Amino acid sequence: MGSIKLENVSKSFGTVEVIPPLNLDINEGEFVVFVGPSGCGKSTLLRLIAGLEDVTSGTISIDGQDATEIRPARRGLAMVFQSYALYPHMSVRKNIAFPLKMAKLDQAEIDRKVNKAAEVLNLASYIDRRPGQLSGGQRQRVAIGRAIVREPKAFLFDEPLSNLDAALRVNMRLEISELHQNLKTTMVYVTHDQVEAMTMADKIVVLRAGVIEQVGSPLELYRQPANKFVASFIGSPKMNFIDGEAASKYQAHTIGVRPEHLRFSRESGPWKGVVGVAEHLGSDTFLYVTLEGGEQFTVRTVGNAEFHHGDVVYLSAEPENIYRFDENGLAIK
Amino acid sequence: MATDHSRVAARFMISPAVLLLLGWMIIPLSMTIYFSFLNYNLLSPGMEEWIGFTNYEYFLTDPAFFAALGNTLLLVGGVLLITIVGGIGLALLLDQPMWGQGIVRILVIAPFFVMPTVSALVWKNMFMNPVNGLFAHAAKALGFAPFDFFAHAPLFSIIMIVAWQWLPFATLIMLTALQSLDQEQLEAAKMDGARKFNRFFHITLPHMSRAITVVILIQTIFLLSIFAEILVTTNGGPGYASTNITYLVYAQSLLQFDVGGGSAGGIVAVILANIVAFFLMRMIGKNLET
Numbered sequence: 204m205g206s207i208k209l210e211n212v213s214k215s216f217g218t219v220e221v222i223p224p225l226n227l228d229i230n231e232g233e234f235v236v237f238v239g240p241s242g243c244g245k246s247t248l249l250r251l252i253a254g255l256e257d258v259t260s261g262t263i264s265i266d267g268q269d270a271t272e273i274r275p276a277r278r279g280l281a282m283v284f285q286s287y288a289l290y291p292h293m294s295v296r297k298n299i300a301f302p303l304k305m306a307k308l309d310q311a312e313i314d315r316k317v318n319k320a321a322e323v324l325n326l327a328s329y330i331d332r333r334p335g336q337l338s339g340g341q342r343q344r345v346a347i348g349r350a351i352v353r354e355p356k357a358f359l360f361d362e363p364l365s366n367l368d369a370a371l372r373v374n375m376r377l378e379i380s381e382l383h384q385n386l387k388t389t390m391v392y393v394t395h396d397q398v399e400a401m402t403m404a405d406k407i408v409v410l411r412a413g414v415i416e417q418v419g420s421p422l423e424l425y426r427q428p429a430n431k432f433v434a435s436f437i438g439s440p441k442m443n444f445i446d447g448e449a450a451s452k453y454q455a456h457t458i459g460v461r462p463e464h465l466r467f468s469r470e471s472g473p474w475k476g477v478v479g480v481a482e483h484l485g486s487d488t489f490l491y492v493t494l495e496g497g498e499q500f501t502v503r504t505v506g507n508a509e510f511h512h513g514d515v516v517y518l519s520a521e522p523e524n525i526y527r528f529d530e531n532g533l534a535i536k
Numbered sequence: 537m538a539t540d541h542s543r544v545a546a547r548f549m550i551s552p553a554v555l556l557l558l559g560w561m562i563i564p565l566s567m568t569i570y571f572s573f574l575n576y577n578l579l580s581p582g583m584e585e586w587i588g589f590t591n592y593e594y595f596l597t598d599p600a601f602f603a604a605l606g607n608t609l610l611l612v613g614g615v616l617l618i619t620i621v622g623g624i625g626l627a628l629l630l631d632q633p634m635w636g637q638g639i640v641r642i643l644v645i646a647p648f649f650v651m652p653t654v655s656a657l658v659w660k661n662m663f664m665n666p667v668n669g670l671f672a673h674a675a676k677a678l679g680f681a682p683f684d685f686f687a688h689a690p691l692f693s694i695i696m697i698v699a700w701q702w703l704p705f706a707t708l709i710m711l712t713a714l715q716s717l718d719q720e721q722l723e724a725a726k727m728d729g730a731r732k733f734n735r736f737f738h739i740t741l742p743h744m745s746r747a748i749t750v751v752i753l754i755q756t757i758f759l760l761s762i763f764a765e766i767l768v769t770t771n772g773g774p775g776y777a778s779t780n781i782t783y784l785v786y787a788q789s790l791l792q793f794d795v796g797g798g799s800a801g802g803i804v805a806v807i808l809a810n811i812v813a814f815f816l817m818r819m820i821g822k823n824l825e826t
Contacts, residue, residue, distance in 0.1 A: 255723050276729035288724035292742040301738070302728035349728070 205266065205356040205389035206231045207252060212261035214247055214413075221247050222413035224261060229357075229391060229406075234383050237393045238400040238436070239410035245393045246361055248410070252391065253282050253359050265356060276305070281350035282359040285366065287342045289334040289349075296321075296330045299348045306353075320348045323385075340371045347382070357389035364399065376402060397437055401425070409433050431532035434459050440489060440501045442526070447496070449474070455527035455535055462489070462503035464524035472517030476500060481510045492516055565806075572799035579793045591800035595788070601801075603776040604784040605808075607691055611698065611780055612759040616752060618699040623706030623751065624744065630707070631714050641711075648704040656765040659697045660686065690770045690778035697765050702758075706751045713747035714740070749820045756816060760809050781805045 207229040214222040222244045229235050237245040250256045252263060254275035262271045270278050281302075289298050299320055303313045321327045324344045334342055343363060350358055360379070364372045380403050383390050394400055400407050401421045409416040409424065409432070417429040421437075428434035434442045438461055446457040466472075467490070476492040490502040490510055500518060510516060527535040575587045595601055630641060647655065663670050664685040672682035685693040717740060725735045763782045766772055772779035772787060779787070785805060789798020 253727060255726065275723075275727050280727070282724070282727045284720045284724055286718065286720050288718065288720035290721060290725075290739060290742075292745075301725070301730075305729035305734060349724075353728075 207357060207389065207391070208264045208267075209252070210262050210264070212248075212251060212263060213259050214244075214251055214256060215259045220413070222251075225413070225415050227408065227415065227418070229389060232387050232389055234380075234390045234392065234403060234405045235408060236400040236404035236406070237391065237408050237410055238395065238397055239416075240436075241395055243410045244413035245395075245410050247413075249282075249359050249361055249391060249393045253280055254278050255282075279353075279356040280359055281353050281355035281357075282361065283343075283346045283350050283363045285362045287334075287346040287363075287366075289342055289345055291334050294331050294333055295326060295337070295345050295348075298334065298345055299352055302349060302353045316352045320352045323351070323382075324348045339367050340375060343367065343375055347379075351382075351386070355388065357391060360390065360392040362393055362395070364394070365396075372399075379403065398439060401437070407437075409436060427534070428526065429534055431457065431459065431528050431534075434526055434528075434534070440503065443498070443500045445474075445494070445496070445498050445500075449496075450527075453525060453527055456530040457528040457532070458520075459526040459528065460520040461524065462501040464521045465500070465502045466519050466521065467502055467504070467508075467516050468519075469515070470517065472519040474500075474518040476516055476518060478510050478512060478514045478516055480512065481508075483507060490516065492518065494518075568799045568802050570799075571795055572803050574796045574799075576796040576799075577794050584796075587796070591796045592804070595797055595800045595804060600776045600779065600784055601781075601804075604779045604781050607776070607778060608760065608780040608782075608808075610691060611695055611762060612756055614692075614695040615699045615702060615759050616755055618695070619702045619706040619755065620748060620751060622699070622703050623710045624741075624748075626703070626707040627710035627714050630711055644707055645704045647701055648708075650701070652701065652764040653768050655701055656694075656697050656768045659693075659700070660769045664693055686770050687774065690774065694762075694765055694769060694778055697769070698759065698762055702755055706755070709747050709751050710744060713744045717743045753816055753820055756812060760805075760812065781808065 207227075209225065209227040211224040211226060212222065213220065213224040225248075237248060239245050247256060251258050254270070254273065258271060262269055264270055265278055265280070290301065293301065296317055299317045300313050303316060308316075317330075318327075321330050324347060326341065326344050326348060329337060329341060334345065337345065346363070363379075364375055367375060376399060379390075379392075383403075392399075392403060404421055406418060407421055407424055408418050411432055417424060417433045419427075424433060424437045428437060431444070435444070440462045442459045442461050443465070444457050444459045450456060450458045474494050476494040479491045479493055481491075482489040485507070486505070488504050488506070488508045488510070490504070490508070492500045492502060494500055502516075502518065529535055572591050573586060573588060574584045575590070576584045626644065630637070630644065634640070650658075661668070666672050666682045666684040666687075669682075671685070675682045683689075721739055721743075722735055725739050730738060761782050762780060763786065766778055766780065766783045767786075770778040772783045776784075781801070782805065785798050785801040788801050789795050
């Protein structure tokens with residue numbers, strides 16, 4: 204169980220329309236990631252699904268039932284907040300037990316479920332501590348624990364990893380993915396980090412200014428971006444764009460080439476440029492090149508390329524990996 | 537952080553202030569203690585003599601003392617109850633978004649700026665007066681007999697006046713506590729299935745517990761020494777019905793000119809205040825730790 208369907212859902216705050224009417228299907232068991240730059244309405248969309256905000260128009264159905272007017276707790280969804288929103292005056296055990304207590308389960312049942320969640324999430328060693336005594340990663344686990352004890356139809360995550368340091372973020376990312384494999388519950392995950400989106404999602408929803416730009420699997424978005432925005436948002440480092448004469452050779456207004464699809468040589472090539480910064484990461488090298496026309500290009504190459512500041516480099520694109528866009532930024536198929 | 541040298545210098549530099557404060561406290565206290573052992577009456581000057589604990593004996597066995605002790609506790613307890621419950625209620629209301637929020641908040645704070653004597657007189661003459669007071673007019677309009685507050689419920693009337701004065705303070709502290717509550721916690725509780733009532737008792741109230749202890753602590757200190765409101769309204773009467781310890785000490789030393797007895801009463805009041813403070817600090821220490 205756990206399919207969510209949004210039909211013509213829109214949201215306005217006063218006269219400002221944050222989300223114009225949109226349609227979206229989230230299938231049972233899917234890991235869906237909403238991704239977009241900050242302020243694109245992805246968190247608002249999640250809160251609409253959660254029921255923490257009322258929709259201005261349209262309907263939200265969960266498992267085929269109209270849930271638009273149902274209050275949050277009755278929708279059967281659990282949410283993990285960005286700040287974790289743990290209850291500071293309660294121990295970890297009481298935090299996790301809280302939703303069960305509110306559902307008026309008997310104590311034995313509550314204890315059983317809390318212990319099981321503690322076991323799954325490895326938090327038994329600090330179950331009697333208060334949130335204030337826990338580290339960021341532990342708090343994150345408690346927040347997830349509080350969500351899973353309810354056995355919800357779907358989990359909603361609102362940028363849950365943004366308060367963690369880089370190493371912990373990678374760990375938790377794996378743990379959440381693993382959790383999804385084990386529970387097979389629908390998960391809706393909001394992030395501004397395209398790496399999180401690419402690594403975790405079954406389906407990515409790219410949003411800009413409340414509008415869905417594209418929906419698809421990570422590789423679909425990578426291979427066939429619908430427009431320039433998606434093309435530049437998905438993939439790291441960003442796609443390089445060039446327009447004008449170079450683009451018209453390919454019958455396009457703008458062409459885009461990903462950093463990993465650029466070839467370079469010291470002797471000759473269609474685009475001549477000067478290396479600004481060369482980042483040697485060991486496994487990869489990133490070259491930031493300024494072309495003659497003033498465009499900034501990023502080149503990614505495997506291994507160590509011996510380039511330094513001020514070197515002249517000639518770039519060319521792998522012909523099969525050139526993305527073409529028209530003057531409205533839409534991809535030309 | 538500080539070196540030994542700077543620590544010594546810091547102690548040296550704050551010492552004048554500390555000594556001044558210490559003297560300010562010690563000298564009146566020791567004089568009071570000294571007077572409390574004397575037979576010292578202003579009507580018979582020059583007749584002071586050392587009488588040991590006799591003043592304490594008289595003060596502590598005086599039926600007025602027990603009446604005053606009870607009144608003091610009722611006054612403190614009653615005002616605390618009204619201001620805390622009322623303060624939380626008002627804070628919850630004021631926290632709602634509404635038109636003219638700024639003005640309303642200032643209006644709520646206003647009673648705190650009125651002098652105790654003035655507000656007590658306003659209450660006495662304009663509200664609670666059985667002939668001209670607003671309450672009397674309201675009662676008459678509804679067909680009831682006017683109620684003579686200070687004659688029939690003197691302590692209750694004083695509790696009302698003092699509570700009215702302190703309600704803004706409590707409201708203000710509660711409001712700031714309420715505004716510092718993380719909204720995501722309330723939303724999480726909403727998702728967890730807690731309705732308004734449960735959200736208040738499980739999330740909001742525990743969050744405010746620290747503010748509540750602060751209100752209790754500060755108010756208790758001030759409420760133990762309520763005096764002006766009693767002086768301008770009931771003068772401690774009828775009988776001892778609205779006399780608290782502070783007022784009893786005043787009556788002893790300045791109405792009966794018995795400085796020795798008054799001093800003994802003052803020392804008893806200090807001891808009582810310390811007992812209350814001891815229990816308060818234990819309670820608060822527990823609450824402020826986490």
